Amino acid sequence: MPQKNVVSLLLVAVIAVFCWQAAQSAPREDQDAELYRLFVDAFEHVDRNYVKGVDRRKLMEAAINGMLGELDPYSNFIDQSHYRQFDRQTSGQFGGIGIQISEKDGILTVISPLVGTPAYEAGVLAGDRILEVNGESIRGMPLRDVVSRLTGPEGTDVTLSIQHRPYDKEPKEVTLKRAIINIESVLGDSHDKNDAWDFMLDDDNKIAYIRLNAFTKQTAEDLTEALKELEAEGMKGLVLDLRYNPGGLLESAIQISDLFVDEGKIVSTKGRNTIERKFFAKKDGTLDEFPMVVLVNSSSASASEIVAACLQDHQRAIVVGERTWGKGSVQNVIELEGGKSALKLTTASYRRPNGKNIHRFPDSDEEDEWGVSPNDGFLVEFSPEEHRSYFRDRQKRDRVLGKRSELIKANGDDGNAKEEDNGDDEAKPFEDRQLKKALSYIREQLGEEKGKDGAPKEEATDKADTEKKDAEATADAAETD
Structure with a gap:
């Protein structure tokens, strides 16, 4: 067969396939266009005719969330106000001063400074109250908004008004230089x-x-x-x-x-x-x-x-x-x-x-x-x-109280103020049965569970339990952190 005829046949075949694909996709495209028009019509009717004015962006975000809600619990839309926080969590880094905070009765309290961060080095302590950020009162401010004011580019300054434990009458100001904070995982x-x-x-x-x-x-x-x-x-x-x-x-x-x-x-x-x-x-x-x-x-x-x-x-x-x-x-x-x-x-x-x-x-x-x-x-x-007791015990053991600094000296104490009583002390120490089982298994594997005569060997005392008891005894005797 002449080459010209072969090329002509191939061209006809390609055109035929293209036309078939177009015919197959046309119904889908028509259906999609109809669905898009349905959404736009509904959106415009709500925007123009709802009894009260609506925020068009919130309306669109709600529509996206509604669509994803039909899929599974794990698919969702991360809006602009939450995306920075989400990115920090997955990357494990952000620009800030290095404190864990919570809000109680409208007052922002430091749970713990993170070791080696600007806040830790400046002497910010667990239990300190933060009253202002850059001269702006944060009392009653949503926690998310406070975090956005505390975080920022590395090397920039942020000034805090702090009441040091046990809550001096006059707050002290401290200016911190933000650094890259690594989230501990x-x-x-x-x-x-x-x-x-x-x-x-x-x-x-x-x-x-x-x-x-x-x-x-x-x-x-x-x-x-x-x-x-x-x-x-x-x-x-x-x-x-x-x-x-x-x-x-x-x-x-x-x-x-x-x-x-x-x-x-x-x-x-x-x-x-x-x-x-x-x-x-x-x-x-x-x-x-x-x-x-x-x-x-x-x-x-x-x-x-x-x-x-x-x-x-x-x-x-x-x-x-x-x-x-x-x-x-x-x-x-x-x-x-x-x-x-x-x-x-x-x-x-x-x-x-x-x-x-x-x-x-x-x-x-x-x-x-x-x-x-x-x-x-x-x-x-x-x-x-036991789950609740675990969290209470874990929170106490995870907390870093802080270190001596010029900020502490300015408050007229040596950094050893008595920690505020949160009223959640338990009658007896929490026993972590799951961890105890894990340690028992490993000791057995290491040949430490039994003595030479085959009798059960007295279980080694966990260093963590010993340190905890020593720390509690010291706190009771000296009323220090």
């Missing part, structure tokens, strides 16, 4: 004398304890640094606490899992319009020469479940505690308006290394396969009161 059980986290919980048996409260861009790097320090101290066992951890970045969960597993699949993800992705462990840098426990509970979700499932399936760690939340979906953050707002949209689901499901669907019951369950014999459930 890698924490220990208690602080040492320099206010740094002490990750070695049991000195006698060299059992470390690390708590992750989020999975940010910084978490894997910070965890690696903590593990290096612990290796230098002779770590022989590790408790990784993921309780109450709502998750975070998929990449962070993969990196952290890879620290402890030397080969095999970590997790797999599959979306509607994407091929299945499988993530595998690499041997380089793996820490797999010590017994390990992962603590989880019903509030451990998403990235927490990826790590717990991976270490459990590879028999790298025993899982202790309660069945996890059951969130086996991945959300993709899609920036809108040039990065001023975003869609957090569920785009894929994930499965644990053994291929089993993690996600708890709306019609799932207790007998179905979802979440990450503790290993046999390691289910330790907290009562509602």
